Amino acid sequence: MIDYCSKTRTFTLNGKSFSYIMYVNEVGMLQNVYYGASVANDEYLTRVCAYGRSPKPDDLNRDYVQDYVPFEYGAYGRGDFRAPSAVIVRKDGFCASRLLYKSHKIYDGVPEVAGMPHARSGGKTLAVTLKDELSPAEITLNYTVWDDSDVLVRNAVIKNTGKEKFVLDRAYSFCTALPDHDYDFMRLQGRWANERIPETTPLGHGTVRIESSRAASSHVMNPFMALIRKNCSESTGECIGINLIYSGSFVLTAECSQDGNLRIQGGINELGFSWTVDGGDSFVTPQAALCYSADGLGHMSREFADFYRDRIINRQKAFARRPIVINNWEGTYFDFDREKLFSIIDAAAPLGIDTFVLDDGWFGKRDSDTSGLGDWFVNTKKLDGGLAAVAERCRKNGMKFGLWFEPEMISEDSDLYRAHPDYAIGKRGVEPCRGRNQLVLDFTRSEVVDHVFRVVSDILESCDISYVKWDMNRNITEFFSASLDAERQGELAHRYILGVYDLAERLTSKFPDVLFEGCAGGGGRFDGGMLYYFPQIWTSDDTDAYERTKIQWGTSLCYPVSAMSCHVSACPNHQTQRTIDFSTRGIIASLGTTGYELDPSKLCEKEKALVKTQIEDYKKIAELVLRGDLYRLINPYVDNYFCEMLVSKDKNHAYLAGERFHGVPCDYDMFFKLEGLDPDKKYMVKELGITAYGKTLMHAGLLLPRLPDFTGFAWHIDAV
Numbered sequence: 001m002i003d004y005c006s007k008t009r010t011f012t013l014n015g016k017s018f019s020y021i022m023y024v025n026e027v028g029m030l031q032n033v034y035y036g037a038s039v040a041n042d043e044y045l046t047r048v049c050a051y052g053r054s055p056k057p058d059d060l061n062r063d064y065v066q067d068y069v070p071f072e073y074g075a076y077g078r079g080d081f082r083a084p085s086a087v088i089v090r091k092d093g094f095c096a097s098r099l100l101y102k103s104h105k106i107y108d109g110v111p112e113v114a115g116m117p118h119a120r121s122g123g124k125t126l127a128v129t130l131k132d133e134l135s136p137a138e139i140t141l142n143y144t145v146w147d148d149s150d151v152l153v154r155n156a157v158i159k160n161t162g163k164e165k166f167v168l169d170r171a172y173s174f175c176t177a178l179p180d181h182d183y184d185f186m187r188l189q190g191r192w193a194n195e196r197i198p199e200t201t202p203l204g205h206g207t208v209r210i211e212s213s214r215a216a217s218s219h220v221m222n223p224f225m226a227l228i229r230k231n232c233s234e235s236t237g238e239c240i241g242i243n244l245i246y247s248g249s250f251v252l253t254a255e256c257s258q259d260g261n262l263r264i265q266g267g268i269n270e271l272g273f274s275w276t277v278d279g280g281d282s283f284v285t286p287q288a289a290l291c292y293s294a295d296g297l298g299h300m301s302r303e304f305a306d307f308y309r310d311r312i313i314n315r316q317k318a319f320a321r322r323p324i325v326i327n328n329w330e331g332t333y334f335d336f337d338r339e340k341l342f343s344i345i346d347a348a349a350p351l352g353i354d355t356f357v358l359d360d361g362w363f364g365k366r367d368s369d370t371s372g373l374g375d376w377f378v379n380t381k382k383l384d385g386g387l388a389a390v391a392e393r394c395r396k397n398g399m400k401f402g403l404w405f406e407p408e409m410i411s412e413d414s415d416l417y418r419a420h421p422d423y424a425i426g427k428r429g430v431e432p433c434r435g436r437n438q439l440v441l442d443f444t445r446s447e448v449v450d451h452v453f454r455v456v457s458d459i460l461e462s463c464d465i466s467y468v469k470w471d472m473n474r475n476i477t478e479f480f481s482a483s484l485d486a487e488r489q490g491e492l493a494h495r496y497i498l499g500v501y502d503l504a505e506r507l508t509s510k511f512p513d514v515l516f517e518g519c520a521g522g523g524g525r526f527d528g529g530m531l532y533y534f535p536q537i538w539t540s541d542d543t544d545a546y547e548r549t550k551i552q553w554g555t556s557l558c559y560p561v562s563a564m565s566c567h568v569s570a571c572p573n574h575q576t577q578r579t580i581d582f583s584t585r586g587i588i589a590s591l592g593t594t595g596y597e598l599d600p601s602k603l604c605e606k607e608k609a610l611v612k613t614q615i616e617d618y619k620k621i622a623e624l625v626l627r628g629d630l631y632r633l634i635n636p637y638v639d640n641y642f643c644e645m646l647v648s649k650d651k652n653h654a655y656l657a658g659e660r661f662h663g664v665p666c667d668y669d670m671f672f673k674l675e676g677l678d679p680d681k682k683y684m685v686k687e688l689g690i691t692a693y694g695k696t697l698m699h700a701g702l703l704l705p706r707l708p709d710f711t712g713f714a715w716h717i718d719a720v
């Protein structure tokens with residue numbers, strides 16, 4: 001699936017249904033030829049498709065030629081005036097580069113990306129090394145493809161082959177080119193409690209740029225973009241999705257150049273970034289996953305979902321049944337003691353809940369969000385008998401015990417801060433910006449990471465804990481580390497994320513039986529980097545069953561539903577004040593890793609009975625959530641309904657869940673078409689008592705139920 005033709009110096013990479021072709025042109029530059037649906041490696045492609053965009057030897061020093069070439073990695077200051085992919089600043093300040101092909105190798109497997117999340121296994125990799133003719137830099141571009149996937153993984157490694165150091169002012173993960181710009185640009189934007197809202201705008205000339213400069217992928221913009229053709233729908237038309245496997249400050253851009261073609265690239269955000277590479281050292285950029293789909297956004301999402309489940313998320317966890325948790329945050333906030341927790345546990349167990357997760361407030365001096373972070377020892381005044389007593393109460397009730405941490409943070413009012421004020425990121429003498437009254441620990445320092453590893457390990461070893469919720473509630477400001485030299489302060493944001501990955505790697509390896517759930521004030525770090533360590537992430541602090549239809553829809557564009565932690569919470573909803581009936585809340589939370597976020601001792605008997613049935617029902621569809629294919633049927637941003645469907649890989653089972661938002665008098669009859677079924681299999685839609693062929697359900701469709709405001713429906717469909 002990766003070929004090299006030495007005659008035309010062409011590389012052809014083939015995935016399941018796409019081809020990616022590039023070649024070394026006459027002057028030795030690596031340029032893109034084609035990225036799209038599978039094609040044959042016909043020789044004419046390099047002669048004709050690259051025609052007019054491929055410089056001849058005489059053109060080398062003509063800037064107007066360089067500016068047209070669809071390079072695979074953009075160089076700075078030598079005639080290509082589009083945004084470069086890397087900027088290499090030498091000792092005297094000179095930073096122009098020209099990248100020429102040096103060598104390549106093709107091998108089985110994936111490249112090593114030490115210390116960073118990466119595609120784990122299989123595949124074939126092409127590594128093309130380009131040499132900068134003006135500096136001692138060699139840039140290796142890695143491309144990994146798999147026979148059974150439409151995802152292509154890329155990154156770049158920049159090596160200093162000289163003796164003197166140079167500084168990278170920018171080092172993107174990938175760059176590619178498309179011959180036209182007739183696409184719209186989709187991103188997932190948002191804010192706290194309203195994350196990953198799809199927004200699509202046309203591309204024009206100039207650059208569309210999305211980014212985060214927060215040292216976290218953020219609530220505001222996800223490291224995902226898609227270029228979509230005007231006719232692209234859920235099930236038809238072309239699109240290319242790009243998702244960075246990275247959790248820090250990022251950038252993704254689409255730049256339409258003067259000849260109408262498109263440069264797309266991205267990686268670590270260059271704002272505030274610089275990285276000194278000593279002679280002989282290399283800088284490794286995070287991986288980016290590119291997905292080509294000829295069959296709409298739905299196919300792209302299913303490819304990303306399979307990619308994450310098969311190749312990013314820890315294999316032991318990706319397909320393992322997840323516990324159904326009860327989390328006490330919205331049930332108690334900081335206001336709890338041992339007896340209150342016991343009453344939650346006692347009330348939850350008979351309902352079929354597997355695990356009690358004790359949220360914020362169990363440690364140090366932590367009765368509000370103004371103090372205590374960093375002091376990871378149990379507050380025995382609040383919890384007589386310590387965590388062991390809570391774990392024991394869970395055990396007696398046949399439940400497991402989980403615990404909340406916010407390992408990357410420190411409160412100024414904490415013993416840790418009093419002992420080590422320098423552990424916090426920031427510049428002494430400069431009043432820090434406080435986010436949620438807290439500061440961020442300096443994870444660029446190994447002694448800080450070691451300390452947190454030790455104290456969190458001690459707690460995890462102190463009693464039977466099978467689940468960790470890893471929160472992170474603020475972004476970095478006053479970027480300054482007491483331990484970095486002046487010239488290396490620009491490395492802080494990336495080094496911080498490397499420190500987070502290091503801690504996550506060490507804790508998940510030391511406690512392989514513990515399920516770690518990611519959380520960042522809800523969905524503030526929902527990205528492929530975190531999924532490498534945490535198979536599921538608390539999707540959003542907004543648990544309203546209407547808002548969640550939109551948040552989960554957006555999130556599913558590039559992440560598997562099994563990665564979305566979705567809880568039923570109490571009403572009126574704490575974020576929106578809306579009241580939605582209990583079963584609808586359960587239905588919307590069933591389209592992910594389900595759980596509860598309330599005080600079960602306060603539920604009435606009818607609600608308790610509903611929890612029991614919801615859990616029994618969820619267990620029947622749990623495999624579909626873990627392994628199924630998602631089809632988004634009715635878009636909540638557009639219609640008065642929301643509807644999604646999960647279909648098993650063998651197409652024998654499906655689960656369809658939806659919600660009607662507003663009741664409309666004398667509403668029209670509306671049919672909607674199912675997707676993903678086998679046209680020639682007969683299915684039974686259990687709740688409707690209908691038996692029909694897949695082709696009938698997919699072409700004639702089913703009638704949408706007329707339901708009161710914000711009411712859900714869930715149907716089970718099985719081959720008969």
Ligand code: DGJ
Binds near residue numbers: 329404
């Ligand atoms: C933010 C999280 O998203 C919530 O679920 C909860 O854990 C709080 N932090 C606790 O402080």
